[in-house]
Amino acid sequence: MIIGVLGCMAQNLKNDLLKNKPYVDIILGPDSYRNLPQLMNRHMVEQNSIVDTKLSRYEVYEDLFPKRNKGVNAWVSIMRGCDKFCSFCIVPFTRGRERSRSVESIVTEVRKAVDQGFVEITLLGQNVNSYKHEKNSFADLLLSVSDIDGVKRIRYTSPHPQDINVELLEVMASRKNICNYVHFPMQSGSNEILQRMNRTYTREHFHYMADTIREIMPNCGLSTDIIVGFPGETEKHFEETLDLMEKIKFNSAFTFKYSPRPYTKAEQFTDQIDETIKKERLDKLINVQRKHTLELNSKKIGKIENVLIEKESKKSSNHWAGRTDSNEWVILEKNSSKIKDIIPVEIVDATGVILHGKKMVEA
Ligand code: SF4
Incomplete structure (x- = not known):
């Protein structure tokens, strides 16, 4: 038996794995999967731990289509990596820089998925809407996928608010098979915290874009991500988050207590928040979101x-x-x-x- 740890966590934890888990034979980063057969052969000959965690600026596995079991929804990876460097996030270090697959290769994979019986396609990427390949934007890609016969629904995740623009929203509104749903990660409602998070937008811009989404796509489902207890978050900052939630009213939210990720900038901040306070804030936030979800869902009764x-x-x-x-x-x-x-x-x-x-x- 050969034991391998593969993917972005292997990339992130390679030193720890090498030091403390001597029984792991192969450690492979997310851009090295093509080398797996050779590395397995090498391990059989050399019988020592093999590490390949070099990140690539180009690897998008364009020509490798995943094997799919039967199902309704097919996940299709369209880009890899992230250039945004939010101060709490490890992804840019474990996945490398942004790079996108060609439209042709994505369309081929979607056609194959439809031939296998999948009817819903979810386009995937760490920063999905910063997709860019040659002259094609994410909006162009959506149009190409929407044109494929048999694609009943298209969703995508995870986007960054900075890359949600009017062109994209108009394309979404113009096609019946592109879902009326946007995941719109707010993270915080405080400008000071957003700046510390390096989120590249202000609460005012975020609020404006949430209104724009609902204006161009009426009844659009809006979900979000929110982190509470980010280093330096005061009661006032937290109240600003609650206030923006009240103003926007998301249909649903993925809520988290901040937890430091090794090697990130936010881990170095000295004003970390006490766990008890984080927990209290999270409970409060979850209650507000529950209220909004029920309120918005109740409006659907009879529709x-x-x-x-x-x-x-x-x-x-x-x-x-x-x-x-x-x-x-x-x-x-x-x-x-x-x-x-x-x-x-x-x-x-x-x-x-x-x-x-x-x-x-x-x-
Ligand atoms: S949170 Fe998203 S946008 Fe920010 S660095 Fe991580 S992957 Fe990139």
Whole structure:
């Protein structure tokens, strides 16, 4: 047996692995997968630990298409790396600089996925909307993927607010199969903290863009990421975050207590926040978000939503689970429809993050 640790955490923890885990045979960074067969052969001959964690400026695995099992959604990687250098994040050091695959190679992979029966495509990248290949922007890529027959829905993650622009939003609004959903990571509502995080936008610009998204894409689902307890975050800074949440009202949020990542700038900050305070702030934030989610979901009661049926509900074999265009999960009674169908569903109830659609309206 050969034990290998592969990917960006191997990149990040290689020294620790070499020192403390002598039984690991191969340590491979995210840009070295092509070397795996040769390195395995070399290990068999040399019988020592082999490390290859060189980051590449070019590697995008353009010609290597992943093997996929059956499913509804296919994840398609379109770019790698990140040039943004948020002060809390290790990604630029473990994934290297931004580089993108060609439109042609992405379209070929999406066509293959559709031929295998996938109907939803999620475009993936550490900084997905800073995609750029030759003259093609992320908006151009979305149009090309949207044109592929059989692609019922397109989503993408994770974007950076700096790269959300009117051109992209107009393209999203213009195509039925591009989902009416934007993940819009705020991280903090305080300009001082945003600057310390090196997030490159202000709370005013972020608020303006959130309004612009909803103006160009009415009823757009908006989710976010928020970190509480970032070094130096005072009660006033935290209140500014709550205030911006109140103003924007996200449909959902991924919320985190700040935790230092080795080798990042934020880890060096001397004004780290006490764990108890972080926990209190996180609890408060989660309660605010729960209130907003329920409020926005309740407004959907009585409305018809197009739901892509994705699987059987975990709680009941008599129910389907699927998602709306704007990314809310809906539970509905089973009927003549099948997994991968998009059907109009009347929303009859909202409980927290889940919508319920008891009554089907046949298309
Ligand atoms: S948080 Fe996102 S944008 Fe910031 S450095 Fe990490 S990957 Fe890049």
